[in-house]
């Protein structure tokens with residue numbers, strides 16, 4: 238969420254301190270998640286309180302207390318103002334999502350991308366979301382398409398339990414099933430093919446391309462994510478093409494979509510692939 242944080246704080250911080258302040262913060266349900274530079278640590282409570290005082294929907298302000306890491310891509314958070322909790326309920330494209338953003342990976346910034354994928358789903362499709370986290374892709378696809386069935390697979394047991402809670406909360410959703418475990422183990426056990434496979438694991442997802450292709454029907458759609466420098470988008474396409482060749486499949490079309498900006502000239506890209 239882009240907000241004018243400096244406006245809230247212009248009487249409370251010096252010009253130099255205002256210059257160090259980030260421009261925006263993420264809003265997950267009623268929790269604001271902000272990055273506080275080390276130089277402003279002594280002012281973190283003042284900053285948190287200013288956000289609370291100026292935004293009536295925010296009840297908790299937390300700062301990032303480390304970086305995304307580990308197999309489950311989680312990040313430590315520290316509450317700096319408001320209620321002392323990290324659980325919340327976030328609404329995204331008519332779906333209620335229960336989440337604790339410290340215990341599981343969840344990025345509000347990918348909401349538009351999830352809706353884009355949902356808009357591509359044709360009536361009657363059977364869709365697989367590998368690495369489904371707390372379930373935003375399967376649930377948003379369900380609410381915003383006429384898919385026949387959507388399967389989500391997630392290894393983090395805590396994320397999986399939030400996905401199940403959200404599924405129960407969205408009572409009208411009947412076509413989603415979540416499985417907890419490693420995609421390498423779960424997909425063979427499902428013994429099922431899919432019209433569309435979504436792979437939202439931009440770091441390390443390439444290792445799972447062979448498994449994704451094994452469960453993708455002929456003429457299926459694959460959505461493969463990577464963090465990539467803008468000069469190397471073709472390298473990402475080449476990775477998918479190479480795995481297709483290994484499995485005697487053909488990549489007949491590959492369109493690169495910029496799904497987020499992560500560093501100078503580096504994007505979170507999705508390659509929309511048609512594979513026969």
Ligand SMILES: C[S@@+](CC[C@H](N)C(=O)[O-])C[C@H]1O[C@@H](n2cnc3c(N)ncnc32)[C@H](O)[C@@H]1O
Nearest residue numbers: 309342343344368369370391392393419420437
């Ligand atoms: C970048 S997050 C995406 C989560 C979710 N799709 C979203 O959009 O919020 C990647 C997820 O993949 C999960 N993961 C990593 N390796 C996995 C594996 N081998 N099998 C299943 N899930 C895995 C992580 O726990 C994490 O929740």
